[in-house]
Each structure stands twice: as structure tokens, then as C-alpha cells.
Amino acid sequence: MIQRCLFSLLLVDALFFFLYVDDMIITGDDPEYIAFVKACLRDQFLMTDLGPLRYFLGIEVSSNSDGFFIFQEKYIQDLLARAALGDERTVETPMELNVKLRPTDGDPLPDPTRYRHLVGSLVYLAVTHPDISYPIHILSQFVSAPTTVHYSHLLRVLRYLRGTVTRRLFFPRSSSLQLQCYSDATWVSDPTDRRSLSAYCVFLGGSLIAWKTKKQTAVSRSSVEAELRAMALLIAEVTWLR
Incomplete structure (x- = not known):
């Protein structure tokens, strides 16, 4: 006893x-x-x-004999309802390729409240949707003074989510404990300050457990330097995980 x-x-x-x-x-x-x-x-x-975990702070959990699923389907549906999109279109990607947004693009929104609310909601949604990590990092830089161009790109992310609302993160019950890591970087992708972006994702066996998109703290003078900075960010994360 x-x-x-x-x-x-x-x-x-x-x-x-x-x-x-x-x-x-x-x-x-x-x-x-x-x-x-x-x-x-x-x-x-x-x-x-309350018994087995099913729903907590907008995050849903389900399981079967193979493993666990984590998703935010209801959260996305509520977000789309609040956004009140005027059509039912969907898109294949959350952001167009090679888009470089500037603070001066477009006309200032007369009331930025909706933009800030939607971006804040998407930041939380990225907890289970690593596929929107990059566009949300970009759009969140303009919450202080968003414009019509920034808002149009925000609506594209919402249309992407409408077409991918049922996607889920899967965590298998049986998996190796080997860490697999991937990093990438842009080069001078911000037209305002010329800084690059670092990004990485980390798998534990077959489970995606960590990911991040972050602007680099200094201007990289070559694409190689940008990649090395991204790798250094990833190594720090892996060291902590180990």
C-alpha cells in the first residue's frame, strides 16, 4: 500500500x-x-x-489505437465566423511566394482592431498549425499600423485555413526517441531592415514537437551566413531538448 x-x-x-x-x-x-x-x-x-482530455483552451485531443491527434477545428470555425468572410473561396497556400510586405504598402486601415484581433487569434492557432507560422510572423509585424494590403494577406491565411480545417498533428503511440531536426532561412527578406528569417522544426521520432519562425537579430551578409544563423538557433533548441 x-x-x-x-x-x-x-x-x-x-x-x-x-x-x-x-x-x-x-x-x-x-x-x-x-x-x-x-x-x-x-x-x-x-x-x-473531467476524465480523459478532450478539449482544453480551444485545443482538441482525440486518440485511437495508433496514437493521438491534436487540433483546433472548432477554434478555426469560430474564428472564420468572427472574420465574416464575404465568400467561400479557399487557397492552396497561406501566403504567396516571394511576398515582401512593407509598412507603407496600401492605405492605413481606419480601424485596426479587427486586424489585431485576427492576428492575435492566429498566433494562438499556430500552437497546432506549424504551416501558418511563417505568414503569421510576417503579418504580426504590422499590428501597430496595418494597411489594406496587410489585411488582404491576412484574409488569404483565413481562406487557407478554411480549406485545411480538418488537418491535425499526429503523435504515434510507438515511435523512436531519436531527434530529427530541419532548419531553413531566407536572405534579406525584410525590405525595410534587410534582415533574414530563421526557421526550424524538430521531430521526436515521428512526432513534431517544436517549430519556430524568427527574424534574425543582425543583417546577414550572405545566404550562407543566414543559413548558419538559422542552424545556430536550431542547435540551441536541440541542446535544450536533449
Whole structure:
């Protein structure tokens, strides 16, 4: 019988705890220990057991014998309803190739509130949609003073989501623990400050676990330098993950 338990903070990540039961670290998915952990938490906090995770903060979770799916289908549908697009068109890509947006493109929006609201919602949607990470990084740079051109590109992202609303991230139950990493970079893609963009994605086995698009902190004097900066950003992420 379990006599006592002690949760200890994992030093490398403040979101994780070890469970010590009678001076032993407990791991795995044993239903008895899961029930015991819930009982310990109920003794300390006011909480309700809602059963297996299905929906949390706009993120939906489903599973089958092969693995787990994470998606935000309802969130996208609600977002499209709030955007009130005037047509039912869809597009194949979230942004056109080789687009270089400037702060002075187009006419200033008389009321930028809608633009800011939609971009903010899309930033959260990128939690489960890495395919919109790049366009959202670009469009979020103009939230202080958006124009009609910026807004038209924002609507394109929404039309892309309308056609891909059922796409999901899949995490297989059985997969290797080998990290596979990919990085890429643009070169002087921002016409205003001439800085490049770094991007990467990291897989743990067959599961996509990390991705990012970020403007580089300095101007790269060649495409090779831009690629090396992107690789350095990825190496820092992999070092932390390991």
C-alpha cells in the first residue's frame, strides 16, 4: 500500500514534477498510480476530474489505437465566423511566394482592431498549425499600423485555413526517441531592415514537437551566413531538448 508521496520539481523544466512514493520515483501509466496522484492533488487543491482530455483552451485531443491527434477545428470555425468572410473561396497556400510586405504598402486601415484581433487569434492557432507560422510572423509585424494590403494577406491565411480545417498533428503511440531536426532561412527578406528569417522544426521520432519562425537579430551578409544563423538557433533548441 502507498504510504506517502512527495512531488519534486524537475530542475530543467518548471512544468514537470517527479512523484516520489516511499522514496521511489514513479513513472509510467499505471492506472493505480494515476488515481493516487489525483487523490493527492484533491487533498491540496479544489479540483474536478473531467476524465480523459478532450478539449482544453480551444485545443482538441482525440486518440485511437495508433496514437493521438491534436487540433483546433472548432477554434478555426469560430474564428472564420468572427472574420465574416464575404465568400467561400479557399487557397492552396497561406501566403504567396516571394511576398515582401512593407509598412507603407496600401492605405492605413481606419480601424485596426479587427486586424489585431485576427492576428492575435492566429498566433494562438499556430500552437497546432506549424504551416501558418511563417505568414503569421510576417503579418504580426504590422499590428501597430496595418494597411489594406496587410489585411488582404491576412484574409488569404483565413481562406487557407478554411480549406485545411480538418488537418491535425499526429503523435504515434510507438515511435523512436531519436531527434530529427530541419532548419531553413531566407536572405534579406525584410525590405525595410534587410534582415533574414530563421526557421526550424524538430521531430521526436515521428512526432513534431517544436517549430519556430524568427527574424534574425543582425543583417546577414550572405545566404550562407543566414543559413548558419538559422542552424545556430536550431542547435540551441536541440541542446535544450536533449
